[in-house]
Amino acid sequence: MTRLLASILLVFGLIAGTAHAGENLGPEVPEALGPPHPEGNAYWRANHMKLLLHDRDLTMRLGEREIEASLKACVTCHAQTGPDAVPIPVNESGQFCAVCHEFAAVRIDCFQCHTASPDVASVRLLLRKYPDEAELVAFLEGMKLEGTDE
Amino acid sequence: MAKTVYQELKPTARFWIPGLLIGAFLIAAAWAVYQAEHYGHIVTGMNNQVVWGLPHVFAIFLIVAASGALNVASIASVFGRAAYKPMARLSALLAIALLAGGLAVLVLDLGRPDRLIVAMTKYNFRSIFAWNIYLYTGFFAVVGAYLFVQMARGMHEKWVRRVGIVAFLWRLALTTGTGSIFGWLVARPGYDAAIMAPLFIAMSFSFGLAVFLLVQQLLFALAGRPVGAGLIHRLGRLLGIFVALVLYFTAIQHLTALYAAEHADIERFILREGGIYTALFWGGQVLIGGLLPLVLVFHPAAAARPAATLLAAGLVIIGGFAQLYVIVIAGQAFPLESFPGYEVSSSFFDGVVAHYSPSLVELALGLGGIALALTITALGAIVLRILPQELSDSALDPTATAASSNAA
Amino acid sequence: MKLPALKTPAKDITEISRRELLRSGAALATVALAPGVTLMAFGGTPAAAAPADPGRRWGLLIDVNRCASDCDACVRACSEENGWKLDGNPETDAQWIRKVDLKDRETGREVSLPVMCQHCENPPCVDVCPTGASMKRADGIVLVDKHVCIGCRYCMMACPFKARSFIHEPLEGQKSHAPRGKGTVESCTLCVHRVDEGGTPACVEACGRTGNGAMIFGDLNDPESEISRRLADYPSITLREDMRLNPGVHYSNL
Structure with a gap:
């Protein structure tokens, strides 16, 4: 009896230990720009592949464009912006997709065809929750420069 | 007739050289697959006009020859010719090996071979290609079962016959499916003909038996076991009939097309003005793969020598590759007629004969398929009791002894 | 699509309620720059709500x-x-x-x-x-x-x-x-x-x-x-x- 108890305690101890270790060893995911998912990050972390797979068929085969899980929307919201205001592809090392997929050693081929960067750099800057004045000024300056190029 | 004793092939020192040679081809094929995977199909000679190239010539040859290699077993158990029975196991093993080699080439040439699982799980049953996936995998199962009932101890003869009949019908369906990949391509004037299915069946009889003859000879030579001259002579005459059958269907195919004015251009292209394709048709398919083998197996002086029959088998294989090259490549190189009555030109090679020159990558991949088929055959013969101890004429049929000693 | 209902794709398409679901990410593509000035990033036009219409060719x-x-x-x-x-x-x-x-x-x-x-x-x-x-x-x-x-x-x-x-x-x-x-x-x-x-x-x-x-x-x-x-x-x-x-x-x- 005591042996059984001891082993149960040991198992619990191990689980608690690994769970605790997991917190420290997990990848550091870059913060997204939009508001949090109402379903929670844990839900999306566990189900994003199923949701993306499901919704891609809705768009691709049925022409349904208003979907919950669109790769394009993921990329737009989750891509980080470099110091030069140019978005960093989400499949680059340390970026949103790569950081977990490298950690979990799961290879994805999404970005062999899909672009890993959001469409327009300027839109991305404005999508931020609190764009500060300096950024807005820099953006407007950039718009001017683009205008003179044309 | 004495009871046939089957025995595993002993891997002796004689296997070193052919083994290393085959290994080199397999390594070359692995290199080719890596090239195409890493850089894309740009490293092949294929392009947006000729989308199927040399790998498909090799793959289709191997797949067609696979079903033909089963003939010897079918003759023994379906048509009840006991003299062919000792070779039936090798016939079934070779059929499986050739199909595996052909499919490997086909799959590794896909744009996305990593998605093989998609091809195995998602089907469009309007596609003859999808049907073929079932025909190919089913062929492995049916011929595997056929080999099993032949080799299982205490298996009643009736089961060999029954499974043999299923395997025979399956191989006919398989080659019909392979021919129909081209026969049902309504858009291209070089294809779009129901005769493709029976033509491919005739080709499978011919190529398959030719490959069987050579592989049997090679394995028995390596094993140091005798093959009777009378047996080779008989198989050679059978090969002659199949070669004539291929020539017959080819003649009908082109005569029918020549009769229709709308097909005059493609016929002129293949039969007269197609350069390499015309040369391969007349020189490769008709002369080397047709007329010469016929002389070698039917002319009394030549047919008496086993070497002549084996040479004929080799020529049939060369002619077979030429024929498939003409079917697969020339059929695509000839321009599509989207605008009848017009001279056409564009940046996308409309209206002109498409250019195609195969690259080393494609050749290495195709030859790797052959090497794989030979590897599987040899390994099968080493671990299983596939090969009879002897195929001398006296062992096969005592009454044939006199004839063969005369012939030799 | 309702998130938990993964197995019934086709049936959900006409459901109105799915549009009322708070859409994450994509819904926020419209950003107010200043009063009266908005920036449309992607999606959002009324036509996008309908799937391919079998009545059209x-x-x-x-x-x-x-x-x-x-x-x-x-x-x-x-x-x-x-x-x-x-x-x-x-x-x-x-x-x-x-x-x-x-x-x-x-x-x-x-x-x-x-x-x-x-x-x-x-x-x-x-x-x-x-x-x-x-x-x-x-x-x-x-x-x-x-x-x-x-x-x-x-x-x-x-x-x-x-x-x-x-x-x-x-x-x-x-x-x-x-x-x-x-x-x-x-x-x-x-x-x-x-x-x-x-x-x-x-x-x-x-x-x-x-x-x-x-x-x-x-x-x-x-x-x-x-x-x-x-x-x-x-x-x-x-x-x-x-x-x-x-x-x-x-x-x-x-």
Whole structure:
């Protein structure tokens, strides 16, 4: 009896230990720009592949464009912006997709065809929750420069 | 007739050289697959006009020859010719090996071979290609079962016959499916003909038996076991009939097309003005793969020598590759007629004969398929009791002894 | 789609409630810059809410007489819109649309016209595709689902118009609305991303901008659409009519 108890305690101890270790060893995911998912990050972390797979068929085969899980929307919201205001592809090392997929050693081929960067750099800057004045000024300056190029 | 004793092939020192040679081809094929995977199909000679190239010539040859290699077993158990029975196991093993080699080439040439699982799980049953996936995998199962009932101890003869009949019908369906990949391509004037299915069946009889003859000879030579001259002579005459059958269907195919004015251009292209394709048709398919083998197996002086029959088998294989090259490549190189009555030109090679020159990558991949088929055959013969101890004429049929000693 | 209900895709499409679900990410694409000034990032137009409509059949009418032989505005517009380009390898580079010059062998009449995927009602490419990657949408647009394309190229063998291209090399810098990648087959999508938002294909727009106005886009099933009225009033043909594929692309004055 005591042996059984001891082993149960040991198992619990191990689980608690690994769970605790997991917190420290997990990848550091870059913060997204939009508001949090109402379903929670844990839900999306566990189900994003199923949701993306499901919704891609809705768009691709049925022409349904208003979907919950669109790769394009993921990329737009989750891509980080470099110091030069140019978005960093989400499949680059340390970026949103790569950081977990490298950690979990799961290879994805999404970005062999899909672009890993959001469409327009300027839109991305404005999508931020609190764009500060300096950024807005820099953006407007950039718009001017683009205008003179044309 | 004495009871046939089957025995595993002993891997002796004689296997070193052919083994290393085959290994080199397999390594070359692995290199080719890596090239195409890493850089894309740009490293092949294929392009947006000729989308199927040399790998498909090799793959289709191997797949067609696979079903033909089963003939010897079918003759023994379906048509009840006991003299062919000792070779039936090798016939079934070779059929499986050739199909595996052909499919490997086909799959590794896909744009996305990593998605093989998609091809195995998602089907469009309007596609003859999808049907073929079932025909190919089913062929492995049916011929595997056929080999099993032949080799299982205490298996009643009736089961060999029954499974043999299923395997025979399956191989006919398989080659019909392979021919129909081209026969049902309504858009291209070089294809779009129901005769493709029976033509491919005739080709499978011919190529398959030719490959069987050579592989049997090679394995028995390596094993140091005798093959009777009378047996080779008989198989050679059978090969002659199949070669004539291929020539017959080819003649009908082109005569029918020549009769229709709308097909005059493609016929002129293949039969007269197609350069390499015309040369391969007349020189490769008709002369080397047709007329010469016929002389070698039917002319009394030549047919008496086993070497002549084996040479004929080799020529049939060369002619077979030429024929498939003409079917697969020339059929695509000839321009599509989207605008009848017009001279056409564009940046996308409309209206002109498409250019195609195969690259080393494609050749290495195709030859790797052959090497794989030979590897599987040899390994099968080493671990299983596939090969009879002897195929001398006296062992096969005592009454044939006199004839063969005369012939030799 | 309701998030937990993964197994019933088709049934959920008409459900209104799904639109009321708080959509994450995509819903926030509209950003207020200043009072009265908003920026639309993506999605959001009313037309985008509806899936491909089986009551419609999108098609093109190309007036060959108005197509100038030295003009390739449609080709350039398509290339720009969808991110493909002729890159020095004409044999292997993708061409979703091309200008074809024709000369009548009997009369010597010369014409020039664009050829792209003809968006057949009975497309041979869809019939032959082993995995169902080649597909026709409910509204008649023929597409390649590159998620299930294995790159066998049988559709390219089957297409009577040489409308399809195989991607021979790894690619970078694709457009977000036109994913393309090595080892798969592709062709004109009739700018499905524009059509789904109520727009017009890039080639048609570009042709209009040149002043030639040789291309009209519209719903062949709607008798009131401009394309249907033109087809009813003037003679036109489709390519390879003998094959009875009923292409969605019509040519007049050919």
